[in-house]
């Protein structure tokens with residue numbers, strides 16, 4: 001008689017899902033302690049590393065043993081831990097590196113936001129207002145250490161999706177582009193490097209622009225301007241294209257319409273709108289965007305959108321959705337033409 005494969009009982013599935021909270025916290029802690037940087041040179045024991053970074057050796061061993069069981073680090077028979085392809089992404093100098101992004105997941109504001117998910121679902125409102133009395137971008141401005149971690153995390157995500165966007169779209173015919181709320185400018189720098197005919201403007205809040213001055217745009221500064229302002233009231237005028245990555249998903253429809261209308265008002269004749277975001281498909285298919293959508297619910301009060309939602313948003317702002325271009329990353333480029 002052949003043994004039948006056993007289906008684990010349903011409660012095991014729930015335990016596994018809930019363990020996700022411990023996994024995320026452990027990965028974040030590993031990144032915060034810089035362990036993936038330390039094991040890059042070769043396997044190390046918890047005792048040796050504990051001396052190096054000043055932790056409790058047993059507690060550090062337990063942290064690394066837990067992360068190794070999900071493939072982040074690997075524990076050898078001698079009890080030493082070595083790098084895996086997954087832990088290597090958490091090195092400070094990895095390319096792409098997700099170290100700051102992982103650290104952000106362990107910050108107090110992030111944990112408090114997640115613990116208020118029920119409030120967000122009951123009210124449809126974001127958590128930061130309830131916990132800190134201010135919108136997330138105001139909180140990050142008031143707390144520069146957190147702001148730096150956030151901006152570094154955004155740049156790290158951009159290391160993955162900027163090349164995908166720059167390669168996934170034909171920028172021929174675009175001579176001037178404005179990156180609306182472009183963080184420290186990695187997307188714009190990537191596009192300008194690949195398109196020597198183009199001039200660019202990075203548009204951001206003043207305190208974020210300060211951090212951009214010595215950032216990724218440095219090699220293309222001869223073709224790039226930095227402009228500060230509030231995207232809800234105005235955007236730099238006279239561009240062939242306005243691009244914005246992970247901006248529309250930060251805001252509810254009425255706020256997005258303000259941004260998109262400002263772009264419509266200022267775009268050159270024959271110009272374009274390029275919104276870079278996840279495009280969600282309803283239903284049961286797995287998509288990381290559906291969890292990112294919860295992140296948007298909890299923190300900035302935005303949402304990930306379906307094609308129809310983008311189409312309606314564009315129509316309400318004077319644009320016509322012309323194409324959705326998938327990229328090699330999770331984002332798509334939602335292209336708009338003046339309606």
Ligand SMILES: C[S@@+](CC[C@H](N)C(=O)[O-])C[C@H]1O[C@@H](n2cnc3c(N)ncnc32)[C@H](O)[C@@H]1O
Nearest residue numbers: 137154181182183204205208229230231245246
């Ligand atoms: C989720 S981040 C995305 C940054 C960048 N586009 C990227 O993909 O890495 C959102 C950005 O919006 C900027 N922002 C928020 N409110 C703004 C406003 N009123 N005007 C201009 N930029 C704003 C923030 O400073 C932040 O850098």
